[in-house]
Amino acid sequence: MSTQDAKSSVTRQKSGIRAALEYTGIPPSWLDKRPRLPSRNWLIFLSVTSSITGLYIYDRRQCKRIKQEYIEKVKYLSEQTADHLSWPRKVTVYGAKWPGDEDYDQAIKYFRKYVKPVLVAGAVDYEMIVGKRSGDLTRRVADEVKTRRRVDVGLDPAPSQELLPPGYPFRPLSEVRQKELEGGIVIVGRPTWKEFMAGLKRGWTESIEKFDEDERLAQELEMDGRFDEPEEPLEVGESFAETNKDSSSPLTSSPVLSHLQYRLPPPSPQSKPPAPSSIPESLNTPPAAVPVLPPILFVTFTNYIGFKQIPLMIWDFFNQRHKVLSGAEAGYRLVMSCLRPFNGPPEAAAQPLFADITSTSASSPSGPKNDLDFDKETESYYRSSLFSIPKDIEKARKKYYEELPAKLAVARELARGTREPTKQEIENPPSTEVELRADRMKKEKRWRADLEGWNIVRPDKEVEWDERFRDALRVFDDPPDTDLPTVSAT
Secondary structure, eight states: HHHHHHHHHHOOOOHHHHHHHHHTTTTTHHHHHHOOOOOOHHHHHHHHHHHHHHOOOOOHHHHHHHHHHHHHGGGGGGOOOOOOOOEEEEEEEEOOOOTTTTTTTTTHHIIIIIHHHHHHHHHHEEEEEEOOSTTHHOOOOHHHHHHHHHHHHHHSOOGGGGGTTTTTTOOOHHHHHHHHSSEEEEEEEEHHHHHHHHHHHHHSSSSSOOOHHHHHHHOOOHHTTTTTOOOOOOTTTHHHHTTTTTTOOOGOOOGGGOOOOOOOOOOOOOOOOOOSSSSHHHSSSOSSOOOOOOOOOEEEEOOOSSSHHHHHHHHHHHHHHHHHHHHHHHHHHHHHTTTEEOOOOOOOOOOOTTOOOEEEEEEESOOOGGGGGTTTHHHSSSSSGGGGGHHHHHHHHHHHHHHHHHHOOOOOOOTTTTOOOOOHHHHSSSHHHHHHHHHHHHHHHHHHHHHHHHHOOTSSSSSOOGGGGGGTEEEEEOOOGSOOOOOOOO
């Protein structure tokens, strides 16, 4: 056998695995290939995708670990047996609309995702109140406080057992108030805090007289003369003296001015005096002291919106564990119910000489933090376009009232039959006078509510404060270090 035949016989020898794979139908060319490193572009692609996938998986695993650890810490409370007539702890969750975001329930979504699991594990019930527009929470809180004041002074009846179905467990008002104090108030984000405090101050400061806001606004709009009938012009032959024959001025008899058309301007509408209050002054006066209110839980919340905040959105997507830890800690503080006094602003007192120099020690980092400044740094993330809201509202109002006379004239001409409608008006009937009045009412309510809401949450406006709140407010605080779980977001 020659040397060449020996080499060919060696190359023809195949392993058992290769022969078996060839019999399965795999092309031999596939089996002859040798593994090699990917190309440069493939290495870049694989490294980037594997890094991003690894960051995402690591973050989500840490989220599950943190959430489960806090749930395990508090779930023993839900396993305790209780009387079937007993009430669970119940808290009220307030979530205001983030300025500039059309999705008004972002704050409530944050609560559901990060705080709610710990509360459910700790057998704490909750009621969520959402503000669809800025200022809604302020009006709701103020109305609730006024309703409570009316019940306290005896203007409105307290809950009665006769109003409940037969066999329903009745609880007196004192017991209901005590259960509220055992619950709490959850504030999600800086805008919610500003609206809540503004409503709280209004409720404990303003009159408790009931009135219809729509009726009051309708009366105000009716007196501005926008829908008044235009006065007919005087005829050419009518003289100034005939129009003002009752006037004692010597100009009325002057023939020089007889060719001029003149009509006295209509009297300016005078606002009606406010109706006398039906509530005695002693009952309508704000109380000198505010009763103790349910404790407050602060939940930090930041909503990134806008093109410039896309990098923050990306970073936030891969660091959800920090949100989970913050929300779990907030829920844990509420479940464990460890309270501390509210740290309000410094009390106004007589300042000694050189107080502006020595007062720096009171604002030092070692001193207690003012709770009114909760989440104040998040206001820097507001969109800059929000600061033009007052100008935008004024511009929209001016444009609307410039177009209103023409629309009103068309509506009255068609209603009185002074002219026939055009083909376009037949296809698209214009608004009637009643519809124009309703549309104006709707627009004015929206403009005023938006302006009022922005004036409450704008960054340069401080949180409303009343000295009567100093002893009435309390805050949920971190439990002792011995009870804290050993959890980190790293």
